[in-house]
Amino acid sequence: MRKLFEKIVQWVLTGSGFVTSIVILLIIGFLFTEGAGLFRGRVIEEGYVLALNKENPVSRLTAEQIKGVFDEDIANWKEVGGPDLPIETFRLEDVDRYFSEEELGPQYERAGEAIVGWVEEHPGAIAFVPRVMIPEEADLHYIEDRTISPAEVFAGAEWFPTATPAPLFGMLPLLAGTLWVSLFAILFALPFGLSVAIYMSEVASERMRSILKPVIELLNGIPSVVYGFFGLIVIVPLLQQGFDLPVGESGLAGSIVLAIMALPTMITVAEDAMRSCPRSLREASLALGATRWQTIYRVVIPASMSGITSGVVLGIGRAVGETMAVLMVTGNAAVIPTSILEPLRTIPATIAAELGEAPAGGSHYQALFLLGVILFFITLVINMSVEYISSKNK
C-alpha cells in the first residue's frame, strides 16, 4: 500500500517535471495554427470582388498595387501592366455620389445593375463591391483573388492591416523597428552594464556592494508599465525639448527605457560570471606585478567572457520581447525607421495595440499571431545561443 502510494507520487512528480515542455509545445501549437491561417486567407476582403471592364486585360494585382490604386497613388493602368488608361475607382461607399436615387431604387435593389452598367461604360474602371450585388449575367472581368503569399508578408514593406480592399501585412517595418530599438538599447546599456558588473564584482567594497545589489534587484522588479509611465512623463518631454522634435515619442525614448530595463539582467549574469572566476588566476596575475585594473581586463574579463556574453544576450532577449514600456513611448508608427529620433513600432507593441481590435479568426488576427510566432522564435534563438555559449565554457 505504502509502496503504491510512493509510486503514485513519483508519477505525479515526474508528470509535473514535464509541464514546461508541454507548455512550450502548446504555445508552438496554438500560435502556429492561428498564425499559419494567414496564408490561407485571401488578398481581397472576403465576400468582395474587384470588378473591371471586360476590355481591360489586367487580371493580377498585388495587395500593394490594389492599395496604390485605391489611394490614387497609381493613376494609370499602364503602371500595373495594363493599357494606357486612367484608372477610375469605385467604392461602395461612393454609391450615392455616382448615381441618383432613381437609378438605385428606394431599397438599393438596382444598385448592382447600376454599378455593372457604370463599369461597362468606363474602360478604366475598377469597382470594389460585394460579390452578391453583381448580377450573374453581368459581363465583367475580375481581379484574380489569390491567397496571401509568404513573400508579401515577410518581405513586405507596408503594414496596413485594416486597409480596404486589400489589407497589407508586410512585416519588415515591425521587424526593423524591433531590431532598431533593441540595438540602440543594448548600445546604451552595454557600457553601464559592464561597468557596474566589474565594479560590483572587482572594485566595490562589501558595503558598497550591499547597497548596489538591492538597487539592481529593485530595478529588475519594477513593472514594465511603470517604466513606460516614467518614460512617457519624463523622458519623452525631455527628448522632445532636447532634440527639438515634433513628437517626443520616438525610437530613442524606447531604447533609453529598454536600456534601463535590460541592465539588471545584464549586470547580474555578468557579475556572477566574474565572481566565479577562480581566485588563483587573479593572484597569479597580481603576483606577476600587474595592477588590479590590468588583472581585470587581461585576466578576469577574458576568463569570464562566456558569462558576460550570456548576460548581454539575455539583455537583448529582454529588450526584444518587452511590450508595455515600448508601446507607451515609441509612438507606434509602422514605417521602416530611417532615424532613431522618429516614431517606430515593434512587434510586441503591435500585438498589444492591435489584437484587441482585430476580429477573431480574421486575417489581421492571424497576422498578429504570426508576429507572435516570429517573436517566439527570435527569443528561442536567443535562449538557445545563451545555452550554447554557457555550455561551451564547461
Next chain:
Amino acid sequence: MESPRYPDRYDLRKRRSQWVAFALFRVFSLFIAFVLFAILGFIIYKGVGVISWDFLTEPPTDGMTSGGIFPAIVGTLLLMLGSAIVAFPVGIMSGIYMNEYASRGWLVRFIRLMTNNLSGVPSIVFGLFGMALFVKYLGFGDSILAGSLTLGLLSLPLVIRTTEEALKDIPSSYREGSLALGATKLQTIWKVILPMGMPRIITGLILSLGRVSGETAPILFTCAAYFFPQLPSSIFDQCMALPYHLYVISTSGTDIEAQQPIAYGTALVLIAIILVVNLLAGGMRRYFENRLKTK
C-alpha cells in the same frame, strides 16, 4: 622599500589608468543607483499626495478622472492569488522531480532547457497563447480564471528554478542519513528535504508573486477590464488590475490631464507592492540565514 624595477613613468601610467578606470566604474554605478532613486523618488513625490483612504477603497468615478482604484487593487490581488494556485504546486513538484528523482543526464538537461526557454518567452506571447488556449479554445472568456492560468504559466519557470536551487544546496548527507534510518524516499523529501529548503523556496515564491503583480501584457487579452467598478463575483468575471489601469489612464481616456494624479497614485501603489515584496523576501532570507547560523 626597494626602489621599483620599472621606470617611474611606467608605474605612474599604470596607476593612473587604474585610477581612471575605477573612477569611471564608480561613476557609472552611482549613476545607475541614481536612476533607480530618480524613478522611485519621482513617482513617490508625485504620487504620495494622491494616496488617501478613499483613493484606496473607492471605485473610479467620472469616466475614471476621479475616485479611487479599489477594484484594480482587488483585481491584482486576485490575480496574484490565482497565479499562485496555478504555479506553486506544479512548480514546486517539478523542482522536486528535477533535483530528487530525475537521473542526471540528457533528460534533466532537456527539461532544464525547456524551463529556461519558457522563462525567456516574452510576456506578450504568453498573452497571445492564453487568449488562444484559455479564452477561445477552452471557452473561459475574458476572465480571472484565464488571467490566472496565463500568469501562472508565466511564473512557472521562476518557481521551478528557485525550488531546484534551494534543494540543490542541501547536502546529500541529510538524504543519506534519513534513508539510512529506514525512511522511504518520499518520507525523506517530506520530512527532511522540504522543511530545509522551505525558507529559500518561500523567498522565491514571494518574488514570483511580485513579478506577477506588475505584468500587463499577459492579461491584456485574457482578463483585464478597462472599467469594471463592481467587484468580480466569480472566477469567470473580468477584473481590473493595477498595471493595466496605469497603462489605460496614462495613454487613453477622456481627460488625460485630469487622470494624471490617478496615474501617479496607481504607479505608487504598484511600486509599493514591489517594495514590500522585495523587503519581505530580503528579510526572510536574512532571518532564515541567521537562524541556520545560530543553529
